Amino acid sequence: MFISKDVCPVPxxxxxxxxxxxxxxxxxFSWSTLSIGNYSRKLFLISAxxxxxxxPVITPKTPIVRFLITDLLLVTFFLSFILIRLYLGWSYVVKRLLSATVFYEESGWYDGQLWIKTAEILTKDRLxxxxxxxxxxxxxxxxxxxxISLIILESFMYYLLS
Structure with a gap:
């Protein structure tokens, strides 16, 4: 959606x-816009x-139960990083959408400007x-x-097996 330069100086x-x-x-980032079923399927495929x-990171001499719990712990740990990245990206955008002002850089000289949204643009962005x-x-x-609950549970199970 293009807004003219007369109304909005933001690039x-x-x-x-x-x-x-x-x-x-x-x-x-489109993963989180999928339906619940497709979103769950995508997370399951990533986990698998x-x-x-x-x-292969875990030594093959470990007992099978400990091997599985360690593998699950690593998977959920990496999955949490993926979800944190998704959250940070969307939270940055929602913060800019809900804000009445927009900070922007016109030239790349790190000379940031602040633009106050018009009522129409602010309403559209907030919706x-x-x-x-x-x-x-x-x-x-x-x-x-x-x-995170799974990480805590798996850590507790790993501790019990140690």
Whole structure:
């Protein structure tokens, strides 16, 4: 969505609504926009891939139960980093969408400017932020809390086996 230079001096790529569309269309950040089933399937496929990739890190002489718990612990640890990256990207965009001012750089000389949104642009940005991005952040927070709970549970199980 293009806003004319007369209304908005912010460069096209730095306009909050365009940043939202850019994230929504990107390969990595679009995962959180999928339906619940596809989102869960994607996370399961990532976890399975990580389990296969990380299993050679563990020595083959370890008992099978400890081997599995260690592998699960590594997978959930890496999965938490993926979810944190998703959360940070979307939270940056929602912060810019909900804010009444936009900080931007025009020339790359690190001479930042501050632009105050018009009422129409602010309303549009806040609607997108509240109804499109905040539910994604809630989903990512919920998933991240489950993954952190799994890390705690797996760490406790690993401790019991030691």
């Amino acid at each position: 096209f790529d730095q306009q909050p609504l365009n940043e939202y569309y850019s994230l929504k269309d990107s390969w990595f 891939s990580l389990a296969l990739l990380l299993s 997108v932020g509240i109804y499109e991005v905040l539910p994604l952040l809630q989903r990512i927070k919920y998933t991240l809390s489950l993954v």
